[in-house]
Amino acid sequence: MSLLSRLSAWKRNLLHKSQVEQSLDEELTAFVDLLTEEKQRAGMEPREARRAALLEVGGLDQVKEECRDSRALHWLDVLHQDLRYGLRLLLRNPGFAATVVVTLGLGIGATTSIFSVVHATLLRPLPYSHPETLIYIKQNLGGYGPMPFSFQKEFTAWRDRNHSLSQIAAYIGTRVNVVGVGEAQRMNCGIGTASFFQLLGTRPEAGRLFVPDEDRPGGAPVALLSYAVWRGRFGGDPAAVGRTLTVDGKRFTIAGILPASFRVPDRYGFEYEIWLPFSASIQPEGAPPYMLRVVGRLAPGVTVLAAQAEMDSILQTTLRRPRKINALLVPWQQEIAGGVRTSLLVFLGAVGFLLLIACVNVAILLLSRAAVREREVAVRMALGAPRSRIIRQLLTESMMMALSGAALGLAFAYWGKDLLVNFLSKNLPAMYPVQLDDRVLAFTLGLAVATGLFFGLAPALQTVRMRDKGGLRESARGASESRAHHGFRNILIVTQVATAITLTIGAGLLVKSFLRLHGLDMGFRSDRILTLTVNLTPADYPDAARQTQFFQRALQNIQGLGGVESAAANYCLPLGDTRWSVSKFKLEGRPEPVDSSDLEVISTGYFHTMQIPWKAGRDFNQQDRAGNPAVAIVNETFARRFCPEGRCLGRRVEHWKDPNQWMTIVGVAGDTRASMERPVEPVLFIPYLQGEAPSMTFAIRTAGEPMSMAAAVRAQLAAIDRNQPPSDVMSLDDLRGNWIASRRASMLLLAAFALLALVLGCIGIYGVVAYNANRRTHEIGIRMALGARESDVLTLITRQTLALIAAGELAGLGAALALNRVLTTLVVEVPTTDLFTYISACLLWTTVALLACYVPARRGARVEPMMALHCE
Incomplete structure (x- = not known):
């Protein structure tokens, strides 16, 4: 049958069904009548002839069904009959039907909800052109596993010498103090190459993006603002382009505004509010300068394995001595979603x-x-x-x-x-x-x-x-x-x-x-503790003396507030994001060096404010300052692990910064857990008056609800220097809750x-x-x-x-x-x-x-x- 004939049959069977049925009925009736007449001429009685004709045909209804089965699109008629019959049965048993539908609705709804998240996170391609060619470059450190960062010298070598990538870019996240957008604010900052925005195909909402010259030292000090900051701080005024901001004490000109749709698909959920070029020389918190996240786009016809081999060979030339370090290339989406x-x-x-x-x-x-x-x-x-x-x-x-x-x-x-x-x-x-x-x-x-x-x-x-x-x-x-x-x-x-x-x-x-x-015992009491962090701008507080002066004055002002029972400061409170550690340092009377210990810089009264149990010796006091003999306090785990004979007080430990100096252990404090998921580690406490800490987190024990004191504490800090904004203002109970959220x-x-x-x-x-x-x-x-x-x-x-x-x-x-x-x-x-x-x-x-x-x-x-x- 030709296509035209088939289409004509479909049209007739779908749109003129009654006429087709009438024609079939008339044809079968005429055929039975002819058979009946033929048998009558053969000598049969009319009734017997009619009966014989029907028997020979096989039954009108059966023949009609056979004819219907041979029609084009007959399955639609059958489906319609099945649906109509099934619907009548379900309506006849509404309780049964509702039970089944609701049960399946719950199961399918839950599955669809989870799948929508899985699809958006793991399966949906990144919203950039040719997302399958976007790769992430990291390093495999042998037995230590992969490291997601690379150093600037390695990125520079890859950028200048590779032939496998059509584009390569780098970025890193940090936090900075920004002045010039209303009240001083601590912002999430991205530091990226000009090629990073080209790789993502970003177009500015206003102004321009970075240019290649701004990747190099001496480049123009410019900045890009996120759409949210532009709308929230400048009311969406196009004239914001060209204005100046002060970022960590350095002046930057706003070169452009990023579109509302711009978002870096970061696995850590970092929302960047401001972007700076590499010429900014801003050091990310908790990381050496320019430990970068490197991304690239494969050149046409190049496989991931081929690109990895070339990038690895380039990496080996940057090493001072042969080491078990290899370049590792993975799809960018895989790296983003790897943590979840x-x-x-x-x-x-x-x-x-x-x-x-x-x-x-x-x-x-x-x-x-x-x-x-x-x-x-x-x-x-x-x-x-x-x-x-x-x-x-x-x-x-x-x-x-x-x-x-x-x-x-x-x-x-x-x-x-x-x-x-x-x-x-x-x-x-x-x-x-x-x-x-x-x-x-x-x-x-x-x-x-x-x-x-x-x-x-x-x-x-x-x-x-x-x-x-x-x-x-x-x-x-x-x-x-x-x-x-x-x-x-x-x-x-x-x-x-x-x-x-x-x-x-x-x-x-x-x-x-x-x-x-x-219910884990953290070794301290977290109730009625207000915490906030102040990161001093390096240009305003370049040395330890000025930093110490600021924090000392801030503690005095806060302790004088009504409703404050005590206040102290630490470089990183328990459950904080950043920790210092020292390794291979000497302990007097111990033949081999100490393998590793956490290092905490604290103020006087820290143990009292946090209500950490005291075990032996004394606490720090105001005499433990620069110019006086260096002292230290250790926790129980340090004393038990490194002083098994029981004598810890009075022993000297190598200075954490200068190996030619020694610190005397004057006290032993109870153990605290730095993390809810890590066992207790040895800790070495040093007084901040003898240390150097451009960033400190305040712990303020209040008489009532901690957050009710937040505004008063902010006012005291602003009275000292309003260009040093506090960040991460929350209660210690909330901080603990965030850890297990x-x-x-x-x-x-x-x-x-x-x-x-x-x-x-x-x-x-x-x-x-x-x-x-x-x-x-x-x-x-x-x-x-x-x-x-x-x-x-x-x-x-x-x-x-x-x-x-x-x-x-x-x-x-x-x-x-x-x-x-x-x-x-x-x-x-x-x-x-x-x-x-x-x-x-x-x-x-x-x-x-x-x-x-x-x-x-x-x-x-x-x-x-x-x-x-x-x-x-």
Whole structure:
């Protein structure tokens, strides 16, 4: 048939269906009339001739069906019939349909929400031209693993000598004091090459970007502002371009404004408010000058491996001596998402388990419903309906429910994705917005089809396996269930329990880990402590004397405020982001050098303010200042590890800055944890009056709510020097909460999945036991009539279900043990094979299963024997 003829047939069958049917009816009627006349001429009576003609044709309705089956697009008619019939059945059982749709909606909605985050973070290409060619260059330090930074000399060599990259750029993040945008402010600052913005294809909102000459020393001191700062500080005034700012004591001219869409996809979620060129010579906090993040774009036809080989050969020429250091090139998106890949995949796997439980629940419901429809199916098969037609009808009903569940799930996902992003914001890198785009919608549609096939195909196959007569007999009997249905339902229950146990164990491990962290003794009291950090501008405070003078005056002013009990300062409080450490220093009386120790610069009264227990010796005082003998205080771990003989006070330790000087240990303080995830380390405390600390964090113990004193403290600092803005103003309790915020989010999310799995599993077990009790009503009546007690019937109904639950728990324990390696990065302070958690999960599920079994089993056991015997 030609294409034109086929299109004409499609049009006729779709748009003129009544005419086609009328034509078919007239043609068949005319054909039967001709046969009847022919047989009459052969000598048959009219009635016998008519009957013989019909027998020869084979039945008008059957012939019509055969003709319809041969038509083009006949499947649309069949689908329309199946949809209409399926919709009538679902509307006839609204409770059943609502249960299935809501169950699937929860599972699909949760899965879609998690997938939208996974897609935006791990799968969606970066929003730049040819994102697959963007690579990140880092270094593999042998046994120490990869280091994400490179030094300036290495970047310069790569930039000048490579032929594998069409573009190469570098940037680094720091924080700076900015004056000239209203009140002095501590801002997140990016330092980047001019090629960095070219690599990203950035176009300025106003003004211009950096030019290559500004990458070199002596270049023009210019700056770029983010769109948010431009709108917030300058009201979006185009005249802001050309104005000057003071950044860490140096004057910069605003050269341009970055667009609102500009964002560096940084794995640490750093939002850059101002950008400076390399000529700025600003040193990033906590890092040597110009430890850079290097990115590049592969040249056409160059592979990652080929580029890596060339970059590695260039790197080797920059080393002073042969070392086990190699260049390592990875896709930029992989580097960005590397820190959250494991946790996101764990969440996706957990929500996949949840969806599996939902599908199993629905499959169990469909199996129970299929047992009720056995008579209907048997009658249809006895009347000649092929098995394929029955399966197609049942699958159509399943797909209708799955697609309805997907629509409801999309509504849940649209509402839940923003909540999920806000919930996980501290876990996610700085990426572009999470959206329900076409790929996520395609995923949801595919998920709906897959779930529809999963929970619909097996019950449909089980339903049509019976023979038509056997089905009629079994349906008529009404007292038992086919072994096929019974066995498959048992497999589903075991699968559901095993999956839920695995989720419950994972959630239990995270909950226990979080509770351990939350209740961890840090060695100090964090209540009623206000913290804030002041980073002095190097140009204004170039030496230790001026720095000490500022902090000394600030402490005196703050301690004089009403509502302040005490105040102290430290270079880095516990739970801070930056720490100093010293290694290979000498300790008097110890033959070998000390391997390593943390170094903390503190003020007088620090231990009192933080309420750190005092063990021996004395605290620092105002006499411990520059020009007097150098002193130090150590913590218990230092004294125990490096002075095992017990004599620590009075011993001298090599000066942390000048090996020709010595510091005398005058005190021993209690241990404090610098991090909630690290063990206690040796610590060497030195007085800030004898040290050098351009940055200090104040710890202020207040009589009431810490944040209520923030404005007064800011005013005291501004009175000394308003160009030195405080930053990170928060309570120490909030700082501690921020440290475990990511783990709290992981714990709560997985716990929510486990709780939902528990509810779905409980509903599934309840439904199975209630169904079994209802199917065995006649049998129960006979048993009770023969003398069985209520407890005997309870045991009869629940025994098999509890055996299946026990089998599911064993399978779930095995699955949890097999998957516990996945949780090693999320669980701290608790082993992933924690016996208590495993046993508790099993006991919880056994208890829930007993409760779910008891109610329907007791209802079945209380039926009156005579009513049960009359039950069909």
